[in-house]
């Protein structure tokens with residue numbers, strides 16, 4: 001599989017984003033390229049753009065994290081949670097994922113990469129028994145804000161922050177999520193566009209405080 005993958009088409013951005021963790025980032029990406037399709041973690045069409053669309057897309061979020069405890073809801077293949085844990089060794093990550101096969105993959109990657117800042121919890125976010133304990137919550141490609149806010153916001157401590165990776169339709173999602181904003185006390189919401197002029201595919205983040 002790796003012969004179909006251009007592992008690092010944007011080396012300057014990769015060096016800046018990963019710094020001295022670049023080798024670990026490459027090791028994770030190579031594992032995902034090798035086993036991701038077979039394990040149902042990543043579609044075959046995504047392999048050639050694994051680095052630009054998935055790894056760098058996740059890595060761009062790293063500077064938004066404060067030191068503390070971050071939960072990644074619906075980690076799946078480890079996006080963005082494992083990529084962020086590789087870059088931010090100073091942050092404690094809890095990867096929340098209900099599917100057994102994906103949890104096994106995440107646990108194996110944590111062991112193989114030697115990451116000491118990651119716990120993996122097998123659960124749906126709404127059943128994860130983490131309510132009110134996290135400083136920030138990330139999620140990528142899990143669901144629209146209208147349904148994502150009710151499962152992510154309760155995990156945060158008062159004043160905690162949502163850092164949700166979103167597509168180009170994020171403004172429409174915000175318009176449809178007003179009821180959830182009110183119910184879960186979401187405020188100071190903003191959309192950040194990360195990586196403009198640095199990478200070929202920018203990352204959009206919905207960031208907001210809760211409580």
Ligand SMILES: C[S@@+](CC[C@H](N)C(=O)[O-])C[C@H]1O[C@@H](n2cnc3c(N)ncnc32)[C@H](O)[C@@H]1O
Pocket residue numbers: 073074075076077078079080096097098099102123124125126139140141142151
């Ligand atoms: C489309 S995948 C995206 C995976 C990864 N975040 C990515 O960007 O590639 C959605 C993931 O969310 C998980 N998921 C769905 N509902 C969830 C819930 N209520 N709590 C936690 N994870 C959930 C699924 O099992 C799946 O792994």
